[in-house]
Amino acid sequence: MIEVLAGYVSGATVELARVSRKGRHLKLSDVHSFPSREFSRFDRILQLYVRKTNTQFSAACLGVAGPVIGDEVSTTNLPWHISAPTLERRFALGQVKLLNDVVVTAHGLGELESDSFFAINRGRRIDGGNQALIAAGAGLGEALIVNDGQEMLPFPSEGGHGDFAPGNQLEAELWEYLYSELGRVEVEDIVSLSGLERIYNFLVDTHGGTRADWFSQAQYPSDLIIEKALSGQDDTASRALDIFIDCYASEAANLALKGMALGGVYIGGVIAPKMITALDKGRFKERFVKRGKMESLLARIPVGVIIDERTPLLGAASVALRLLQ
Secondary structure: OOOEEEEEEOOOEEEEEEEEEEOOEEEEEEEEEEEHHHOOOHHHHHHHHHHHHOOOOOEEEEEEOOOEEOOEEEOOOOOOEEEHHHHHHHHOOOEEEEEEHHHHHHHHHHHOOHHHEEEEEOOOOOOOOOEEEEEEOOOEEEEEEEEOOOOEEEEEEOHHHOEOOOOOHHHHHHHHHHHHHHOOOEHHHOOOHHHHHHHHHHHHHHOOOOOOHHHHHOOOHHHHHHHHHHHOOOHHHHHHHHHHHHHHHHHHHHHHHHHOOOOEEEEEOOOHHHHHHHHOOOHHHHHHHOOHHHHHHHHOOOEEEEOOOOHHHHHHHHHHHHHOO
16 A cells, blocks of 8 residues: 655644545544654654554655755754655655645645635635745745646745835834844744744833733743733733734735735734734734735735644645655
């Protein structure tokens, strides 16, 4: 029996699964999640998974958070280097395909049902139009999905490492605050989990906010910032989340314009689903649309949050199965 492996490698976890297809639906089985930072190398995780499942795989696709060049990738938020030829030799895999994590998420969009999205802007979608995907988590991933006339083709991007452009005076002050610390301010330095924490610290240090005990004591302060902001329990957290949403919307609009994404903009990553109620209040949509000369164009572009957390793994599964064809 031919066995196929799908994997998703992020700064926080590695998810692996066996893949099969029943009709038009993908089936994931033996799904296991491993904490990335507890392992020094990816191949040790794969070795453990192969032993647990007692399976010999014929093909695999891995979505990895980092720039894939050729058949190799050095992970952005982990000290790992992953080589497809090395994995093929060590684990007797017929084929291993490495893709950027946002690219495999883009491949997963076609495997989702309509109820897997939360609409921020319904717009007027053009069938066959290009699409864009932006995903904030440990970092900020971006991809364009281009229609070549026959299928939708995702293209990788490292746009999250582009320069951050302030949209108002407050954001200019945020840029200056971070520039003094970092020397260069990328979009990812603000639109990410660590970026949300930086915004919170900026408000405390420069605008008279109060650094709460819960922030100093939390293992993951960004999650608590969102929680406190949504519950209205902390004014500084609420202001930080507003700035974060504004900057996220601006970068989503920039990506939509660069790709003429008239087929829609999709928001992935771990952050957006946690703050759906805040996104639903219209702040994201307002900032996304108000872009001067392009306001009427952006108003017609649908924007939706991906709420199915399996999307990257489904995308890797879809590509892995196609390797056998």
